[in-house]
Amino acid sequence: MKHFQIPGYADVSLQNRQYFDFYKKQLGSLPNLYAMLAHSDTGLDAYLRFHDHKQSLTIPEKEIIGLIVGTVNQSVYCLETHVMIARLNGFTDEEIREVKGGSARFNERYHALAQLVFNIMSTKGHPASTQLEVFFEAGYTNESLVDVMLCIGDNMITNLLSCTMQVPSDFSPGQV
CATH class of the missing domain: 1.20.1290.10 (AhpD-like)
Structure with missing residues (x-):
């Protein structure tokens, strides 16, 4: 089975690097799941925009x-x-x-x-x-x-x- 590497800062797009920087400041590091989404140049940004939308649930x-x-x-x-x-x-x-x-x-x-x-x-x-x-x-x-x-x-x-x-x-x- 294929083994997927967690990309590092140097491995991701400039757009994704902003999230690495933000989460490093907020949490100390980017969660591994978000890092995996950064394999796509636009995937992490698209996911976080969807995830962070305003909604009625607590x-x-x-x-x-x-x-x-x-x-x-x-x-x-x-x-x-x-x-x-x-x-x-x-x-x-x-x-x-x-x-x-x-x-x-x-x-x-x-x-x-x-x-x-x-x-x-x-x-x-x-x-x-x-x-x-x-x-x-x-x-x-x-x-x-x-x-x-x-x-x-x-x-x-x-x-x-x-x-x-x-x-x-x-x-x-x-x-x-």
């Missing part, structure tokens, strides 16, 4: 989606990242395990979201009408549903890339 809601999509796709890299961010946003390890299984009984609204996302992923985009009803009854809107789909798509991109290119972890063993 950070915890986006992490619920990320945890479920990463679990279904068995994306180790993405799961490590979403577990870390979920913890930073107040989720306990027990809640994270529950979300990865497609539920969130600790919060009614999150539970409706988790069940819908798990159902969408399990049925390849053909959710049960009852799941949609529960989602809307929990206070979500059509805008929310569109944003859920965009967030699933965002996570699918990174899951597929991380699995296909075997992106190595950004964390030390046992850190997450």
